[in-house]
Amino acid sequence: MDPQGSSDIPQKTGVTIVSLMLILVGIVGITGNSLVLIVLLRIIKRHKRNQTYWLIGNQSVADMFSSIQMILIQLEGLIASWQPPPPNTLAGVFYCFLWTTQIFMFGSFVVSSFNLAILSLERYFAVVHPQFYITRLRQTFCMVGLSAWLYAPIMQVVAVGLHFEYHEGECVYKRGSPFLGVLLFLWEYFLPVTVMTFCFFQISLKFRQLNHIQNTWQKENTDRNDLRQDRRSAVHPVPPSSGLRTSSSSFERAESHVENGPRKFVGQQSSSSSETPRPTIDSDKVDAVATIVNTNQTHITSVSGNRGSQTPSSIQRRNSTLTLFIVYIAYILCWTLNQWSFLVYNVGGPLDFNGVYYRVALIMATSNSCINVFIYAFRFKMFQQGIKALFKVS
Secondary structure (H helix, E strand, C coil): CCHHHHHHHHHHHHHHHHHHHHHHHHHHHHHHHHHHHHHHHHHHHHCCCCHHHHHHHHHHHHHHHHHHHHHHHHHHHHCCCCCCCCCCCHHHHHHHHHHHCCHHHHHHHHHHHHHHHHHHHHHHHHHHCHHHHHHHHCCCHHHHHHHHHHHCCHHHHHHHHHHEEEECCEEEECCCCHHHHHHHHHHHHHHHHHHHHHHHHHHHHHHHHHHHHHHHHHHHHHHHHHHHHHHHHHHCCCCCCHHHHHHHHHHHHHHHHHHHCCCCCCHHHHHHHHCCCCCCCCHHHHHHHHHHHHCCHHHCCCCCCCCCCCCHHHHHHHHHHHHHHHHHHHHHHHHHHHHHHHHHHHCCCCCCCCCHHHHHHHHHHHHHHHHHHHHHHHHCHHHHHHHHHHHCCC
């Protein structure tokens, strides 16, 4: 019996299990992100200028593309009859630098990371600097997200060119300089995470400030109503006659008319004005305008006339921002172990590519390409409605 051959059996079994798990992750990623794109196409028809939806779509394209590459790469390893191109040929060179290096898959991962950072910046300016967002930046984030396909994978291209060699018909990986390994870590992980962390921290401070102002206004509004009620009781404690009741009723109607505006049923003019259609505003602008209004005490008024209450646009803004914050947390959990492991390896530390630690880190990292779908499904009401409409679920 060959001891070496026996020791290879558990290793091959482990590699096969990991490959099958990665194929499953890829299938879920393709299916889920395809559904996201179909639903988003329907939503974007009604919200064409909403940059958030366009960036989420770009995120889903990157995740779906990486899922396709991941399935193909794992299938190649599982198919025993697969034969690579002949050595010392041009096809072999392309096979080495464009396929063996997995440059497209990891490049898509980096595009997804940068796109999430751009989404965070879009939410940051829409919530924290809404006036600047409306006047200067509202039309630019989508183009910046699309251009990420060009500049985001640049360090992957550099790393492939310096770390891989096509020598005697074989694609050989050589450990590069620690300096390049640190640059790769900073560009592909540390920079996006830093941008996202800063954005969501500032957004949380802004929401906390708005909550404090809203609670203060609600308290002032309650005190004002109590004071008004006390004054009415002092002026008209007990109506002694029908004449005074009529006077009091007239006084209250007049006071209500001054405070709340003319009632809908008084005259034909009010009725006609109530039927006047409201102008439509794109949701992106409503989102930012709501923040501007909410930061100005003298202009906060709800639909019912009570100051400090939540408007539908402000609720939608908070929900969408919280959803993207959860996506950011998921990204941190999925990619941190993998990125730090490769940083240690690139600066000269050990890393067993056949060990359990690396396999767990690899599965966690690649699962990020499909986990966002479940976050959208649980958090985005509009996405839930789109799925129901797609499958005609009542």
